[in-house]
Amino acid sequence: MRVGTGSGRTIRYDGAMEFLAQQINPPASWETFEELCRALFAAIWNDPLAQRHGRSGQEQHGVDIHGARPERPGETLGVQCKGKDRNFGKKATTREFDAELAKAEGFVPTLAGWTFATTFADDAKLQAHALAVSRQRIADGKFPVNALGWNSLVSQLAQHPAVIEQFYPGLGVQLPQLMATLAALPDRLVGALGTALPDQAREAWIEERFDQARDLGPALQIGRAHV
Numbered sequence: 001m002r003v004g005t006g007s008g009r010t011i012r013y014d015g016a017m018e019f020l021a022q023q024i025n026p027p028a029s030w031e032t033f034e035e036l037c038r039a040l041f042a043a044i045w046n047d048p049l050a051q052r053h054g055r056s057g058q059e060q061h062g063v064d065i066h067g068a069r070p071e072r073p074g075e076t077l078g079v080q081c082k083g084k085d086r087n088f089g090k091k092a093t094t095r096e097f098d099a100e101l102a103k104a105e106g107f108v109p110t111l112a113g114w115t116f117a118t119t120f121a122d123d124a125k126l127q128a129h130a131l132a133v134s135r136q137r138i139a140d141g142k143f144p145v146n147a148l149g150w151n152s153l154v155s156q157l158a159q160h161p162a163v164i165e166q167f168y169p170g171l172g173v174q175l176p177q178l179m180a181t182l183a184a185l186p187d188r189l190v191g192a193l194g195t196a197l198p199d200q201a202r203e204a205w206i207e208e209r210f211d212q213a214r215d216l217g218p219a220l221q222i223g224r225a226h227v
């Protein structure tokens with residue numbers, strides 16, 4: 001990502017890679033994980049009206065989230081969310097995948113695509129199974145399916161800063177605030193971000209330490225307060 005500044009200089013900052021470099025844990029709450037999936041797939045599909053299906057205790061028919069892409073409003077997409085406790089070895093299985101898919105077959109309206117999303121780490125066996133099932137379904141004229149473990153979900157999250165900011169605010173890439181902060185910095189400090197620090201700029205910088213990993217935005221906000 002290239003960020004422009006008022007001084008005419010440009011610095012590079014890859015927010016997605018910064019996010020992926022962190023240890024991102026899934027939400028502890030089942031409700032929060034389902035809401036995270038709703039926000040994430042709403043962003044992936046570009047459908048702000050994507051919603052959770054029904055409420056706790058109601059029959060879900062293998063679908064927790066549903067929505068549609070704007071270019072294909074008549075095709076409903078579904079997601080089944082499965083929270084798993086990795087600390088106790090509970091993992092998503094091919095049997096569970098098949099059972100939830102069988103339920104999704106009865107969803108009304110008929111789905112155009114279905115994703116099995118879980119907080120458990122990506123599993124090669126489950127991924128291979130989902131791929132084989134999807135290929136056969138497509139050959140049979142049925143909707144395709146997919147399985148996303150937590151690693152894959154984090155990779156998708158990295159592409160959607162607004163969702164990161166909502167659920168992981170300490171790791172979010174606050175790009176508008178970041179650009180405003182850079183534009184307001186004196187030219188000598190902006191230049192110091194991409195070049196060797198001259199003596200006068202070095203004196204203007206104050207060292208700040210964080211107890212946990214943070215992105216560039218909060219650090220610059222603190223720096224701005226000292227300028």
